Amino acid sequence: MNRYRRLVANVGVFAVGNASVQILSLAMLPFYTRHLSTGQYGAVDLAMTSLALLVPIASVSIYEGVLRFAIDPNYSRQRVLSTSLAVMATGAAVAALLLWLLRLGGFIWLPPFFHWVLFAQMLQIFLAQYTRARGRTVLYAVSGVVLAGSLAVFNIALIAALGMGVDGYMLGMFAANLTSISVLIWFDGRDLRRPSKVSPALAVELLRYSLPLVPNAAMWWLISGSSRFVLLHFEGLRVVGLYAVASRIPSVLSMLTLVFGRAWQQSAFEEVNSETRARFYSRVFEYLVLMSFLATSLVLLFLKTGYELLIAREYAESWIYVPVLILAVLFQSFASFFGTNYSAAMKTGGALTTSILGGVASVGLSVVLVPLWGGMGASSGVAGGFLVMWLLRVVGTRSYVQIAMPSLAVRLSAVVVGAQMVSLYVGLDRQIEFVVGLSLFGLLAALNWGHLAGLIRFLGRHDAVNP
Known part of the structure; x- marks a missing residue:
């Protein structure tokens, strides 16, 4: 299988695993907005945001080392597994x-079951990453489906049937992670049943790789998560709840970029020593930008209609945050793409530096803008932080691989998407607004029709192994 087809195949498989969580999360949004108040949903969002920070810290991001080292034929997978488990x-x-x-x-307040969710989530991510490293991508996908499906079932039972509110959400999250862990161990637990001796030398190597990724992950959290706590301080739980619902809509786009990112990470690791990697990386980035713009345009086209159909009236005003949060997701995906170059080259210190600077920019913008604009200020802070991170990584990774900027047509597409975002705020009649959005989407497709047709033809070529 040539490397482009392998990338597409990986995207397809990872789409099932990673996307299932986001799709079901979005599908459950009407349920949550009808059974949880804005304050309760804000509390849930703060708990999940805290978990996103604590998982990489508590596990020292060792799951990233597992993927990188277990996929390397120079290391014993069983030795990597045993040693990294001991570290975690x-x-x-x-x-x-x-x-x-x-x-x-009394320094912190944590909801019930928080500790158990933290440790279960750490183990689930760890085992899923090891499954990826072993090449069992289908099982990896299945574990994601199980996690998302069981979370929906448990939450419906605990929140709607038993009326447990925030406590029910946390207990459902714990039970869902345990269910996914059970599936991974049952179908891929052979190495766990035959543990290898823990290697102190390998532990040092793993930590040397993984430790720089801990503050890197913390800085990612600082950009996307800290805005919630700034909002809590200045605006209260209600606005946090509105902001949390708004952030779920861009998760459709985030889902696509996350799926691509997982597959891209694996391909980048495999192609790191290829003589034609610069051309490969550049072409992939061009199509990432193009597909991101098309997906963004579609989400914007149906944004207000989707809100009316899916979201409870108590949350209706939160739509205004969505376009800016979508912009943040775009910058995040571009920054993540370039950040993979640091990991592939085993130079994770660069990822840390750019993440710190992006985090500082995000917090600074949020502190200044939230008192002025509320939730819109928080959204702008997140977008600004990821923009800074992306631009720094464009410059910082040039010494590893020269990635060409997208073509003129793709760059013009950014202007079209920007115009579509602005059209949502100018107060047009809803029918006129939809016609404008549809026209801009058509223009976007026309600008890039040659790229789309070329992509389809290119992926079908047998000689694409050495473009």
Whole structure:
């Protein structure tokens, strides 16, 4: 299989695993907005945001090292598995002690079951990454489907039937992670049943790779998650709840870029020593930008209609945050694409530096803009942080691989998408607004028709192995 087809195949498989969570999350949004108040949904969102920060810290991002080292034929997979499990268990024990002490001292408040969700999520991500490294991408996809499906079932039972509110959501998250873990162990637990000796030398190598990714992940959180806490301080839980619902809509686009990112990471690792990698990387980035713009245009076209059909009236005003949050997702996906170059070259320090600067920019913008604009200020802070990170990575990765900027047609597409975003805010009649949006989507497709047709032809060519 040539490398382009392999990338597309990986995208297809990872789409099932990663996208299932986002699709079901979006499908459950009407349920949550009808059974949870804006304050309750804000509390749930803050808990999930906190987990996003604590998982990489408590696990020292060792799951990233598992993927990188277990996929490398120069290392024993079983030795990597045993050693990384030992490292993660140590990190989990330290995290449990620190959280207990902080809670005992009254420094933090955590919802019930938070600790159990944290540790279950760490193990689920770890085992899923190891499954990817072993090449069992179908099982990886199935585990994602199981996680998303069981989360929906448990939450319907606990929130709607038993009326447990925020506690029910947390308990459902814990049970869903356990269900996914059980599937991974049942179908791919052979190496767990035949543990290898823990290698201190390998542990040092793993930590040298993974540790720089911990503050890197924290900085990603600082950009996308800290805005919630700034909002909480200035605006209260209600606005956090509105912002949380608005952030779920761009998850459609985020889902696509996440799926692509998982597949791209694997392809980038496999092609890191290829002599034609620069051309390969450049072509892939061009199509990433193009497909992101097309997906963005579609989401914008049906945004207000979707809100009327799916979202409870209590949350209706939150749509105004969505276009800016979509912009943030675009910048995030571009930054992630260039960030993979650091990981492929095993130079993760560069990812850390650019993430820190992006995080500082995001927090600074949020602190300044939230008191002025509320949720719109938080959205703008997130978009600004990811824009800074992306631009820094464009410059910082040139020494590893020269990625060409997209063609003129794709760059003009950015102007078209920008015009479509602006059209949502000018107060046009809804029918006129839809016609304008549809026309701009048609213009976008026309601008890039040659690219789309070429992509289809290109992926079908047998000589694409060495373009």
